[in-house]
Amino acid sequence: MVTFAKPKGEKLGDMIAKRHAQLEDIRNPAEALMNEALSMTAPGRGLITSGNTVQGQKYGADVYDDIGIESLGIWADGIHSNHASPALNWFLFKFADRKLNKVQRLKIWLESVETEIRSTLNKSNFYVQFNAFLRDGGSSGTASMWLENNERREVTDLIIPHPREIFIARDKYGFNNTVHRKYKMTLAQAREEFGEKNLSDEMKISLQTNPYTEREFILAIYRNDDPMAKLWPPLIRRRPYVTAYIMIDSDKKQMASGSNDDGTLMKSAEDSLNPIIWGPRRNSDEVYYRSPAMDGIVSINRANTFGMLDMEAAQKFVNPSFMAPEGLRGKISLIPYGGTYYRGSIAENQIKELFTPQLWQLSEEQRRVLGQYVKNYFHVDLFQALFAGGIDDKVMTATQYLGRRDARATLMTPILGGINFALSQFFDRFLRIEFDEDRLPPPPQEFWDLADGSFNVEYIGPLAQAQRRLASAMNIENALEKLGLAAQLFGPAITDGVDPYLLADEIMDNSGLPEKIQVPFEKRIQAGQERAALQQAAIEQEQANTENIQVDSLSKVVGMKAAG
Incomplete structure (x- = not known):
């Protein structure tokens, strides 16, 4: 059996620093x-390789056409508003164990969890940071989202690192199994993160003189089957992921820490990969993701080049190049109403244009075509169609609007496949943090009896909801329409194949009717049986009354005949 052992004299911190270089x-x-895509679509975010950034620095000096910036904004805002809007009930939860979804008390409790999570998301910074997460994915291709329990605010908050901070590797199935984050923290933040005892003596001294001094750190995350994970204590590596922090110097070498003799500042473990790494798409032979900006970079650069040429042509027309005698150097005034004074003849001092400039400008149609090439990569027309339709939209009812929105939402399946997976990971971790911190409504006894206290739920996003509503409505309407036609030919007995109670369940669930206002299935069956019994009793009573009337009539007839 081959075992993993660290080289003699090499600390874990040194090994992490070497792994980071790889x-x-x-x-x-x-x-x-990645840099080119960022500079053309999100210049304010800064570049991947910018190193020591200067806060407040001006970006975008090389951008002459903002169609890339505009398209990224519509793309990110379109996904955000249609897929994770605080104005919508955009997510639902279902138990992973299907039998639990049939227990009404558990379903009612899960709906209360949904309500609590909606309130918590509004309290947290999710809706602010989620848009930044989408913009990182749409520009650089690789976005990351960290979830942390904010004890001071008693809520789970998000951190969206710059794409330059994230380094990843993946397993043979294409899933990320290694993440490094290289970033800077002030010494005050380092003390808050690691505790003062884990800081080196040099850091403690600097902390007293200037707590805002920045140092560079690496957070390393490995899956517990990584050979490096064997250097963590056995109790820690029982969990799926192990983590460690180190501090590095300008030469990217590990620096000494405080209490740990292995060169790390802190070691721990996680139940799931934190952060969540996402990108719009990834090629099978590549590690990093690709974005609409990367796919459309040729069209973006073409629009930008024409924008630059358009500006240069206008500048040359207004301020053309000229040629003048050497004697007039520094004496020519080209400002409005400016005067240039000379001695001698005009011929000796004449200022001439090098060429006769022509006013060349892009037409509106040319601008539109160039812009449309870029918009196609960001599916701008699709997102705009989700909010606007034909002329008849002005008179649509709310039900018609929702139906049309659901139909259009199904067209977003190729775009939203990856983000749905990322949101599923998000809710898995978010719910676990909230559950562990006891910030969710207390579960009923059935949760402990049937689920063994295991909180394992599935996220159902707006796309899945729209597809389910649309498919269910079409199937039910189609079946009932055909059954109605068949009943006219063969009689009502043909509808006996439809269980009205199960049909009602299907309609109520897919229409989003809250479970707490639905009558339990057993009570509905009992009520139906009682109603059927009353109807049968009424029929029997009516039959008895009819028979009595017939007997009375017959008796009268017999009596009249006897009297006659």
């Missing part, structure tokens, strides 16, 4: 395209 080599080929 991860940097993996990302290096992708950085040029």
